[in-house]
Amino acid sequence: MTDTEKPQSDKPAPDVDPHDARAERSRSLLREIASGDALAGVLAVLLAIFVGSVMIAAIDEGVRETAGYLTARPSDFFTAVWEAISGAYSAMFRGAIFNYNLTEPAQQWRPLTETLKFAGPLILGGLGVGLAFRASLFNIGGRGQMLVAGGAAGWVGFQVDLPMVVHLPLAVLVGMAAGALWGGLAGLLKARTGAHEVIVTIMLNYVGYYLLFWALTKEWLLKTPGSVNPKSPPMKDSAVLPDVLGERFNLHFGFVLALLAVGVAWWLLNRSTLGYRIRAVGENPHAARASGINVGRTYTVVMMIAGSLLGLAGVNQVLGTVPSGVSLDLDAGIGFDAITVALLGRSRPLGILAAGLLFGAFKAGGFTMQTSENISVDLVLVVQSLIVLFLAAPPLVRAIFRLPAQEAK
Amino acid sequence: MSTVTDTPTPDSGGLAADTAVAPTRKAGARKLPIALGVLTALLAGILLRSAHSGDTTFQLAAESDFVTLPDIVVPSGPTAWVMVVVCLALTAEAVRRMLAHVRQPGWIPIVFAIAWMTGFLSWAAADGRIRLVSLLGGAVALAIPLVFGALGGVLGERAGVVNIAIEGQLLLGAFAAAITASTTGSPWAGLVAAAVAGALVALVLGLFAITYFVDQVIVGVVLNVLVVGLTNFMFRQVLTPNAESLNSPERLRAFPIPVLGDIPLIGPILFRQTPLVYVLYAVVAIVAYALYRTRWGLRVRAVGEHPKAADTVGIKVNRTRYRTILLAGAIAGLGGAYFSLVSVAGFNREMTGGAGYIALAAVIFGKWDPIRATLAALLFGFATNLQGVLSAIGSPVPSQFMLMLPYLVTILAVAGLVGRSRPPAADGVPYRQQ
C-alpha cells in the first residue's frame, strides 16, 4: 500500500448507503410525529372523528330503521343520521364545556371544570411518557407507576394522622417517590443490563398490579378491616386535595399541580442542563457518551422523573378524584391514555397540555354522552387511538384525502 | 477480527438490549449455579420457617381412566427435605461444571425444576391431595391462548415486526369467535372468525408499521387500546342488548382422542382436551418445523435478521413481512377463541386480561424460538394454574405473588439474569427500499 490513496471528495453523497447515513437512523417515533405537517394533523383528527360518527350512526336505532327503506325515502335516513350524530356530539359538548340546557351560569359551566378535572392526570401522565420519549425511552409502565404511587400515597393518606399542611404534601411526595422508584427501576435495569424498557415497563405494570392487590389484602397496608373487597378505607380529610372552586365543583388541586408540572417540564427540557443532556441522549446516545454524559445515569434519572410524574397522576386519583379509597382500578386507564396524550402533544410540554385538555374534554363529554344518548364512553377510546394512529402516518392521511404527497426531504 | 457484516442496528424501536449503553459483560457461566443455589436455599428456608407435618397425596389418576394408577402418599416433611437434598446435589453438580468450565447440560435445570416443585408441593399440600392430572391438564388449558399468542409473536418478530398487539389480536379474536359462533351456531366457524380477526389486526399493524414506517411499538400499543375501545363499544351497544342471538355461542367441548387419551397420566393431561388444543399441537409442530427447515422459514428469518441482504438476493422484504404477520395474526387470533368458546361461552369486556402481554413475555423468555416460547407459555400457564390449586388447598404463599411470577421471570430474562436473549437483528426496524 505504498501508493497514494486519494482523499475523498464530499458533496452530499448522492449514493448514500443507509449504513453510512446512520445519523438518519430513525429516532423514528419522535421524528415522524414531529415532522408531520399541521394540515395532516388537523385532517387526522377530523378523520378519527368521522370514523367515530360512522360508529355512532351505525348503532343508532333510528338510523337502522330508516336504512331499511333508504331507497324509498332517503331523507328520513339522512335526518336520522344527522340526529344521531348531532345528538351525540352536542351531548359531548354539554358534558365537556358548556351545558346550555341549564340556566344557572355556575351549573352551565360546571362541565368545563369536569374537563379540567379529567385533564389533570392525563397531562401529568402525558408529561411522564413524553419526557421519557425525549430520551428515546418508551415508558409503557404508566399503569404500574400509577398503581404503586396511588397505593403508597393512599397508605399515607389513611394510615397516618397529621395536620393537613404536613399530611397532604407528605402523601403526595410519598406517592411521587413510589412512582419514581417504579419508573427508575426500568431505567436502572436498562442502564445496568441493557434490558429494553418497553418489556420491563410492561411487565412492571403487572408486578405493580399484583403488588397493590396483595397490599389490599393486608390490614397493616391497605385492607379495610372487615371487608372482603380489595379496597382501602377512605382518605383522611387532611390528605385530600382541596377543591379549587369550592364545593360545588369537583375540580380539585390536582389540576393546579398538573399546570405546575407543565411549567417545570418545560423548564427542564428547554432551559436546564439536565434536559439538554436528556435530549442529547435521546437523539444520539453514542455522541452523548463520547461527550462525557453518563447515558445510563441519564436513563435512570429520566425514568425516575417520568415515574414521579405518572405517580403524581396516581396521587391525583387517590387523593383528589376518588378519595373514597385505593382500589385496583385507580389508574382508570390513564396509564395508557397518557401514551396517546404524549404522542398527540409531540412530547412537548405545551403540546401535552393541549392534548391533555382535548382528551380530558373527550372523557368528560363521553360520560355525558353515555348517560344522555346511551352511547358507550368507549367510543372515546376508539377516536383517541385513531387520532394517534393517523397522526403518526401523515402519508396515509394524505393518501386518504388525495392530497399531493409531500416531497421527501 | 470481528464481523463487519452490515448488520442493521436495532435501536429504533426494536427490542434488543441496548449495547451502546451497557456493554454486556460475560457473566453467563455463573448464572445457573447461582440461580439453583438461591432457589434451593429458598425452599429450605420455607421448610425451616414453617414445618408442615402429615402426609401429602399425589393423585395420578383421572376419573375415567382405562388403567387406574394408584395414589402416591408420602410424608410431606421428609419428602420435602429429600427434595432439598436432591436440589443441593444438582446445584453442586452445576458448580462443579462451572469450575471445570464444562457446558451446563439442559437436564440439570429440568430435573431441578421437577425436584423443587415436588418438594414445594409436598410441603404446601401437607395433609392434602394434589391432583396431578388437573394440575398439569389445567396448566395446558390455561396456556392455550398464551401459546397461540406467543407463536404469533415469534413469527412476527422473526420477520422483523415487533408485535405488541398480541393482546389486541387475542381480544378481537375472542370477540369475533363469540359473534360468529353465535350467529352460525358453529364453534368451528367461530375459530375461523377468530383467525380472521387476528389477521385483521395484523393487517392494520402492517399498514402502519411496514408501509408507513410508524414505530412498531407505538402502533402495537395504540392498536391494543383501539381494540379494547372497539370491543367494549360493540359489547355495550350491540352484544348486550342482543345477548341471545349474538353472544351465546356453543362452547367447544373436550374431545378425548381414542387410545391416546387412555394412556395413563399423559392421556388425561394432553389428549382429553378441546379440539382447539389439538389445533395448537399441530400449529406448534408446523411452525417449528417450517421456520427452520423450509424455504419459507429461511426467508422469514433472513428478512428479520438482515432485510437488505434478503433484498439483494431477490426476496421481496415487505411482502414477506406482510404475509408473515398476517399468518402470525391469524394464529394469535385463534388463541382468542379460547376465551369466548372454551373458557366460558360468550364474550365479555376486556376478557383477555393481559394474556397478550404474558404471551409477549413468553416470546422473549423463549428466545424467539417457537418451541422454547411454547414451553415458556406452558410454564406461565402452569404458574397460573398452580396458584389456583394452591389457593384452593390453602397455601401460605400469597396468590398475588404466584401470579406475578411470569412477569418477574421475564424481567429477569431481559436483564440477562436468566439466559441471554438475542432478538432477531432487524426486529422492529422498518425496511425502506431506495
Place this chain on the structure above:
Amino acid sequence: MRLVLRGITKRFGSVVANDSISLTVEPGEIHCLLGENGAGKSTLMNVLYGLYKADEGEIELDGEVQHFTGPGDAMAAGIGMVHQHFMLIPVFTVAENVMLGNETTGFAGSLDLEAASTRVTEISERFGFHVNPDALVEDLPVGVQQRVEIIKALSRDAELLVFDEPTAVLTPQETDELMEIMRQLKEAGKAIVFITHKLREVRAVADRITVIRLGKVVGEAEPTASNAELASMMVGRPVELVVHKDEPELGADALVVKDLRVTDLAGHAQVDGLSFTIRAGEILAVAGVQGNGQTELTEALLGLQDDVTGSIVLDGTELVGRSTRQILDAGVGFIPEDRQVDGLVPGFTIAENLMLNRSFRSPFVKNGNLRLGALREFAAEKLKQYDVRARDIDTLAGNLSGGNQQKVVVARELSRDLRLLVAAQPTRGVDVGSIEFIHKQIVATRDSGIPVLVVSTELDEVVALADRIMVLYRGKVVGIVPADTPRETLGLMMTGERPKDLKDVAS
C-alpha cells in the same frame, strides 16, 4: 458475458449521481471503475444490480436489453455482486447464506441443506477458498466472509461479477489473495467490474480502467498509466497534498502511555501492550490498516473502553480508570472517527452541538440552567471562525454536509482549553477544501504547544501531518519511525513486518 451500459443517468432530487454513463465490459477482463468516494460508482452499480431504477439509459447483456425490476432479475440474468458491506446474515451458516433466495427444496418447500453444502464445497474447492459450509458466518474472519459473498454469486452461475470497494476492510495479505481470486475468475472467463479508489490495486489487476468524476465518465486509462496521471484524472486537477508546516518546537513529554491493553467483550486484546510518548508541540500519527486497534486506542484515551489496563499519563495525571467526563475536563480534545455516531447529535442545532461536551459547567451552564445567550454568541463566532457553511447557528447538524459537520466538531474541540488533541480519521468523507482547512487547524494546534495524536488509515494524511509515525498491527506497535520514512517501508510495516535495520525514534 458482455455488458454494455448506454447513457445511464440517475438523479436523486436535484443531484445528478450518474450523468449519461456508458461503459463496456468484456468477458475475461477485469474492468476497473476508478473514482473518488461520492463520484457515483456505487450508484451506477446499484442501477446495474436492479437496486435503483435508472432515469435514462439502458443495460445490455450479450446484446439483449435488460429491464431489471429488482436484484432478483439481475441475478437471474447472470450478474453477481460482492457488496462493500457484505450482504450476509451473520447468524446463518455459509450454506444457508449461499442458498438464500435460490433454495433447492424437497417436499412442501423443505430445504435441501445437503445439496447447498455440496454446492458450497464444490465451488470452494474449485477456487481453493477453504470455506466450511456449516460454519456460522459471524464466526468467520472478514476475508472468508468475502469469499462467501463470491461463492454466493458463483453458485447462481454469475457470469459478470461486480466487486464494490472490496479491499476497504481487508488486510494487505487478504487483499493480495483477493487479487489472485479475481485473476482466477478472469481466467475462468468471467467478466469482472472492480470498483475502487485505490490506485495500487487498480494497476495490479486491471485490464482496462474507466475513471468517473462527479457522476461522469472522464476518460479511460491504461494500467500502465502512472499514479499521478490516474490521480489527477480522478480528482480533476493536479493533486498535491502537502501540508506546510514548520519544524516542531518540542516541549516536555506530555502524554506517556505505558503497556496499554484494551480487551473487547469477547476477551480478545484489541490493543496489546502499547507504549509511546508524545511531547508537547508534536504530532504523532498512527498508521495501520483499519481494524488493527486504532479505534480501541483512541477510545481508551477517552475513557470509552471498559476493559483497559496499563497507564495513560497526561501531564502527570493518570487517565486510566477515569470517566470520559473527567478526561474531557482534564483537557483532552477528541475528534472521533465517525462523527455521525460519536461526534454529533444530528437532531441538535449547530449551537447545541457546540456545547455537547460542556454541559456540566461554565461557560454555558449556570446553576443547572443553560446560558443560551452566551452559547449563541459563541456559536455565531465559531461559525465564522471555522468557515462552517450553514444558514445560521440554528441549522440542524444533520442537515450539514460532511465537511461542515466535521468543522463543527473541530470547532467544538479546539475552542476548549486543550492539553491533548486526539484526532481519529479527521478528514474521512470530507471534501478537499475542508481537508486543507482541518489539516491547517491541526498543525496550528501543534504549533501552540499541544501534543496531538492523529489516527488515519490514509497513508497520505499520516505522512503529511506526522512529526513521527507509529505503525500498528494487530494491536501492537510495529515501530515508531521518522516522518520521512519511505512509503514502501511503512507499507511493509503495516503488514506487521519490521525491517531488520529499523530503529525507533525516541521523542
